[in-house]
Amino acid sequence: MPTDEFEFIDAPGLEALLLGNQRFALFDARDEGLFAKSHMLFACSLSLADLEARLFRLVPWQRTLIVLTSEEGDGMAARAARRCLGLGYSNLRLLRGGNQAWQRHGKSLFRGIHVPSKAFGELVEAHYHTPMIEAAELHDLMASGAKVRVFDCRPPNEFHRMSLPTARNCPGADLLSRVPAMVDHDETIVINCAGRTRGILGAQSLISAGVRNRVVTLKNGTMGWHLAGFPLESGRSDLVEPVDPAQLDGVRRMAANLRERFGIAVLDMSAWLSQAEGEPAGRPLLLDVRGPWEYQAGHLPGSRNAPGGQLLQATDYYVAVRNTPLLLADDDGIRASITAAWLLQMGLRDVSVLDHRDMSRHMTESGPACWLPARLIPPVDTVDAPRLARDMEDGTTLVLDLGSSDDYYKGHIPRSRFVMRSRLAHSVPALPRLPCVTLVADDAVTGAFAAREIAGRYGAPVRLLQGGRQAWREAGLPMQTGLEDAVDPPEDMWHIPSSPLGGLDSAMRDYLSWEIDLAAQVAREPGTRYSVGDRPDPSPRAPAPPAPAQAAGPRN
CATH class of the missing domain: 3.40.250.10 (Rhodanese-like domain)
Known part of the structure; x- marks a missing residue:
């Protein structure tokens, strides 16, 4: 090419x-x-x-x-x-x-x-000696009725998929503002995630902020619990609710101490509004670190949702422009401060927080954000689920599923074909020819662009299923599982080790070993700026002498 x-x-x-x-x-x-x-x-x-x-x-x-x-x-x-x-x-x-x-x-x-973030978690554990508890010890404590509380710091969808018995769900950035108010002073607080990174950062956030309880992280998270032979639960939703703001004075002082320790500036709303009207190249990237449900209920214009715990776990998913200043926003000053402190230690050089006190008055937008200008999105015809079912019965449409292979494996429209958009040039010519093509996509923007691409290759009208796979399910129509009708291999995504497509137990062991070894491997790469425990070093850091070039990590 x-x-x-x-x-x-x-x-x-x-x-x-x-x-x-x-x-x-x-x-x-x-x-x-x-x-x-x-x-x-x-x-x-x-x-x-x-x-x-x-x-x-x-x-x-x-x-x-x-x-x-x-x-x-x-x-x-x-x-x-x-x-x-x-x-x-x-x-x-x-x-x-x-x-x-x-x-x-x-x-x-x-x-x-998300290798830079996961390596950072290991560096944090090594520097602070974040205390860990083995699965067997925690199991014995829980069985004995000891005063121990388990908080799972992953997002609600991950908690719903699998969780420890008795654990409650409190996403990482919410831990400091919610957990201390709901535990007795003599209770042990256990923080877990699926593996290591988020659990380490969650537990260390509480410890570094000055929470007086004994705080530990569950070694190797839900994977470690499962590999130790203990059962996990699925289908639960037990989100810890926000605490009355009147109870947060002590926690706000903890957050203020973190800002002072790491030199985190607080930008007032008027200064931000002034910057927002200026040249885009000079603005910081405004990240709203609250949960997605809070963001969709109301947010500042121009802000991007990056829940604090996930921003630390997958920084490269949310922040792609290197050396760009970041401005973190929340509605209590706590979540943004904790997240900023960790990002600075990760090596992001310019991170500040927005003064939350006047935020609600300026949250004039709601719902999920679409950043692509509407004028750039190609027009596409749509069809609803009942009509699609009739067309499939008549044999007049080919259904192509552009969603994730994991979702397709768990449940898809019967006889729909999983295809990867990157491989359409190879897969489309081999597909059976029918009067039209119907696409199932995770979002309408991707579906619209893919429809234009497929129409040019297939030579027939292409339309999009309104509401996607979820609309089909809500219409009470049947679903099918597995990959039997997949055209392409499931290489569109990284499959979590605990999933059938991810490898299960052997993959979990490989993953945990890989994660533990990361810190030493990344130190040799140019551009690493980790500064754990200290204010960030503003000078670029040259790499250590190179090791032999190789790919390091698990087979997943």
Whole structure:
């Protein structure tokens, strides 16, 4: 595939960018399942599957430098560059030689996803000696009736999938503002996640803030609990409710101490409103660290939702432009302060918080945000679920499912075919020819762009199922499980080790070993700026002498 229309950057040039102060984004254009097998440490996954739906959220300013990479010779980076260009982004570079050129330059490739954040969790545990409790010890304490309270710091959807018996759900950034008020002083607080990172950061957040209870993290989380032979529960929803604001004075003092310790500035609302009217390139990225349900109920114009615990666990999913200033917002000053303190220790240099006291008056937007300008979204015809069922019965439509392979495996429209958008050029010609095609997509933006692409390749009208797979289910129509009708392999995403597609017990053991070993591996890479326990060092940090280039991590 010709690439002469784009400029290139070589591996030494990219290393210089990583060591410098220029704002830029580094994207790997492959599907997440392939990305997870081997990628550059600071590359963010931005696949062809949902590039249009995510790019404007990740890169608000269209003149930002974007570097695109993929496997050498696969053409993915050039395809992504053309899509970026079509959306108005023109400051583009392709990494000459792709990921293999980075290896030839003496650098490493890494397996897994969100590697910088997970390595940070291990560094935090090593620095602070965050106390851990083994699954067997916790099980014995719970069985004996000891005064112990378990809080699962993952998002509600993950808690619903699997949780420890008696555990309550309190997402990471909410722990300090909710947990201390609901436990007795002599109760042990146990924080868990699925593996290690979020549990370590959650427990250490409480300890560092000055909570006087004994606080520990469950070693290896729900995976460790399962591998120790103890049962997990599924289908539960037990979210810890917010505490009366009158009870938060002590916690607010703890948050203020964190801000003072790490030099976190507080920006008043009038200063932010002034910045918001200026040149986009000069603005900080405004991240609302509250839960998605709170954000959708009302948020500041221009803010992006990045729940605090998840922002720390998957920083590269929310923040793609390196060296961009961050401004964190919440409605109590607590969640933003805790999150900012950790981000600064992670090496993000310019992180401040927005004064929450006048926030509610300015929350003039609600609902989920769509960052892509409407004028760029192609028009597409839609069909409702009952009509689609009739058309399928008549044999007049081919149904293609563009959602995740994990969701498809768990339940999809009978006879629908799972396809990956990145592979349409290969899969569409082999599909049976019917009068029209109906797409099932996770979001309407991705569906609209895919419809235009498939129409050109298939040569028949293409429409989109209104409401997607959920609308089909809510109409009481049958679902089918498994991958028997999949056209493409399930390489669109990284499958969690505890899932059937992720490998189950053996994959869990591999994952936990990989996570523990990360800290030493990432230290050699250019651009690492971890400063655990200290105020951030404003100077760029050169890498340690290189180790032999290799891919490090679990098979997942």
